[in-house]
Amino acid sequence: MAESDFFLGLELAGTGIHPASWRRDDSRAEDLFTGGYWVDAVTAAEKAGVDAVFVPDSFGLQPGGAGVARGRLDAVAIAARVAAATRHIGLLPQGAVTHTEPFHLAKAIQSLDFATAGRAGWEVTVSEGGEQARAFGRKDEQDAASLWHEANEAIEVVTRLWDSWEDDAEIRDVPTGRFIDRDKLHYIDFAGDNFSVRGPSITPRSPQGQSIVAVRADDDASTGVAVRRADLIRFAASDLNSARALRTALRTAVRAADRDPDAVRVLLDVEVHLADSAETAHDEVVQLDRWTTDAPASLRHIGTPATLRELLGAVGASGAADGVVLRPLAIPAAVRHLTALTRKPVSSGTLRDRLELPRPVSRYAQQGAAAS
Template sequence: MADPTLFLGLELAGTGVHPASWRRADSRAEDLFTGGYWVDAVTAAETAGVDAVFLPDAFTPQPGGPGVTRGRLDAVAIAARVATATHGIGLLPQASVTHTEPFHLSKAIASLDFASAGRAGWEVTVSETAAEAKAFGRKGVQDAGSLWHEADEAIEVVTRLWDSWEDDAEIRDVPTGRFIDRDKLHYIDFAGDNFSVKGPSITPRSPQGQPIVAVRAADAAGAAVAVRRADLIRISAASLEQARARRADLRAALDRAGRDPDAVRVLLDLDLHLASTVDAAAAEVLELDRWAAPAAAPRAGDAPLRHLGTTLGLRTLLDEIGGVADGVVLRPLALAPVLTRLADLGRARPAGTAFRHRLGLPRPVSRYATAPTN
């Protein structure tokens, strides 16, 4: 059995991250835009012992030619749909800050935390393309520095809004007719380069106090924000040695930033395909590659660590990853066969406790709890 303490995440990218995965007979591509598809996928992941699912999203259709799955459902809405059908698995939708107001994001993720009884997270993303900018029409394309500076401010606004209600602000005092103690709601008074938000939130403080924040350290600007803000940092590496070095660099950066490196989890992305044998897995991926249009093929420099083989081989690899990272995020090339075989890892179903508790992270105290009343 693979190390049961290793964080195991699963990225649910439609029918799989491979652009031709929808063409497999078992893909259920016809159900992709139904709630039932996502409920079945997430409940299967929970049964297999997956700790959390990551739900990709963006403001443009998937890139590639006519042979690529096109179209998306909103990731936060998917997470809300599956929240009541699951009991222990963490739910981390992606949500971009580039064309979205942080007030709206804070409310959406806090509401998800209530709906899931404390299992919500938020993977922070940015929108880099001209197509996304034109879809909104409010501003032009930004460079990486500008995008991530805006993201840094947005996370600050969101987390302040999550804290703007103290835990005991709801008093529901029938004799006096007061539902809330107004002295325990606080203005956040944030003024930055991109946002000016007074607050407070209109949503009470959620079960976790602050839902889990994840950031992908894909470039220098994103990594800098991850070091300042994230509870979970996602990395990609071509080898275990490279992953070990990246985690060491991030932990050193966390220490320099005044954060406890042991209070942040570094997660390694792992692309995978599972079959009955190594040869069968390789043959099935070769078939996917033949189906894929050239425009949809990954660029050479983007290839992360891969496992094409059996569940037994995956167990061995997860044990090795446990020595170089705090967890792994599985990215199935085709989702259906991975969901079918993940149960063979022998992991226990995640307990129905707050996501923070399962990660061993404390529930933060509201930064305004000792502040003067408004």
């Protein structure tokens, strides 16, 4: 797989996924709740040739008590803040569906797609546990099957809303005084177990037609939704052999769901810590673990930009994944070293262009053409 075809993503979770990352001298924890922190991280990633950043979100505080950095900004708002400071990198904030109306999520991601000229995506997530349910007080805690059944319906609603304006619905016809052609706006008329939405959206069809949808395949319930709905499927594995087997299984499941596996990109999560030397990188992780022990949740790479480049090459050559999402243990340290990867700059165009995925035609335009 050529370097230009290998997708490189970066997850920006607070000061890093290691719970003690905020204690590092270079953590910039004091800036975590400022726009500048996020702008600096994303623009550095863009200069390093990273294709897209993923911004986690939740309606619950981070677990771990006083020993971890707690509190978070809204992921969609972060993406909107950095949109104007970037030109090429994809922006995929998480948006939880459990306590959020899909109409609101559809509008937010559509707006981000306009703000970025077609670089937006949406990583679908759910709100697990009683704490988040009690914070809203609207419904009881749900099990994984119920949560992801609701998420499946929410994605259907959102994508229908994205299609509800045909591409040429906005006509701006000054002589007749018509800004839109009402015949090219469509009711979606969705009725499911969790939502009943008529539509249409109040936002025109965005540059990508439909923004990229990402889902992490963490368990049976989320995997079932991912193979039916996602453009990007994220997964974790302990080594490259396991990753290759899981990618094959995911592609087989995508085909069984009557979808083209080549129209879906499967991305391997890799936890990473980088330094000027492998010895320094290992010593820094030892220090992090002295403060708060952290067990790896996926393949972990501790080393230098050169050794990371070797790993990325091995992932591509082995067919273990279509790309990688780096999850830095400590974000400022990682982004400082990523420029040494010497990747080609991200090309202009939409996120769909970068992923070599076609721009979908509105399902309602297709129905109208068939009817005529």
